[in-house]
Amino acid sequence: MSRKEHSKQLSESEIIALAKTDQKYFGSLYDHYFDPIFRFVFKRLGGDEETAGDLTQQTFMKAMANMSKYEDRGFPFSSWLYRIAQNEVSMFFRQQSKVYSVAIDESRIQEFAQEADIFSSHMSMEDQDKLVEMLNGLNESELELIELRFFQEMSFKEIAEIYSVSEATAKMRTYRILERINKQWKNEE
Amino acid sequence: MRKFTVNREQKNLNPTDAQVKRHKDFSRLHHDYEKLTKRGKKPLYRDPKMFMFLLVIAIILLLLFLGELN
Numbered sequence: 043m044s045r046k047e048h049s050k051q052l053s054e055s056e057i058i059a060l061a062k063t064d065q066k067y068f069g070s071l072y073d074h075y076f077d078p079i080f081r082f083v084f085k086r087l088g089g090d091e092e093t094a095g096d097l098t099q100q101t102f103m104k105a106m107a108n109m110s111k112y113e114d115r116g117f118p119f120s121s122w123l124y125r126i127a128q129n130e131v132s133m134f135f136r137q138q139s140k141v142y143s144v145a146i147d148e149s150r151i152q153e154f155a156q157e158a159d160i161f162s163s164h165m166s167m168e169d170q171d172k173l174v175e176m177l178n179g180l181n182e183s184e185l186e187l188i189e190l191r192f193f194q195e196m197s198f199k200e201i202a203e204i205y206s207v208s209e210a211t212a213k214m215r216t217y218r219i220l221e222r223i224n225k226q227w228k229n230e231e
Numbered sequence: 232m233r234k235f236t237v238n239r240e241q242k243n244l245n246p247t248d249a250q251v252k253r254h255k256d257f258s259r260l261h262h263d264y265e266k267l268t269k270r271g272k273k274p275l276y277r278d279p280k281m282f283m284f285l286l287v288i289a290i291i292l293l294l295l296f297l298g299e300l301n
Binding site for chain 2: 065072076080081084085089094098099103106135136141143144146147151167170177178
């Protein structure tokens with residue numbers, strides 16, 4: 043029986059245990075998680091396909107190299123991969139000598155504005171630009187949180203799993219940022 | 232450093248299945264990983280056990296050869 047066929051009969055935790063000692067079993071994890079990780083990286087980069095491909099491969103390379111250190115702490119395996127991918131993309135941004143532009147859809151900005159209680163109806167282009175400028179003023183960890191929640195459209199549960207925190211903590215951190223944006227917006231009006 | 236901008240050019244921010252497929256290649260990943268992690272063979276002089284073993288064999292062969300000559 044080939045490893046691929048054998049993997050199909052195993053549970054994920056069994057495959058993870060085997061992948062720690064035999065890299066060929068890592069292939070099943072790669073097959074299963076490549077798509078969501080690639081989509082995640084692609085979106086974070088604002089649609090840069092080639093860089094997304096490279097960073098996704100790097101993510102899996104790191105995961106493969108650190109498989110023996112992976113511990114099941116009650117969070118899904120995917121959250122570990124998302125965390126590695128998140129770090130890879132952030133490192134890529136830090137290494138850029140020039141400013142790297144990441145495009146966000148207008149609908150996402152609109153949703154963010156509604157959640158921050160800034161706008162409930164349609165925003166003008168100027169207001170969208172103003173809000174994006176405010177977002178660019180946030181620090182890196184705050185931006186990452188906003189990105190995951192509003193631009194990657196992840197649930198608080200998924201965000202909590204990536205950061206290995208409770209759902210309540212992820213929610214609280216996000217709403218604190220929204221409150222600050224809301225205050226800043228009202229002060230500038 | 233990165234900066235957010237509004238996607239007014241209507242750039243596709245979600246990859247198509249074809250784009251995902253184009254980059255999915257486990258054999259390439261495995262090959263790259265092997266290339267990166269495979270260590271060069273340990274030189275003989277850095278392996279004292281192997282060095283001593285080969286030295287003893289060489290001495291035995293030399294003694295046998297000298298014994299044959301005598």
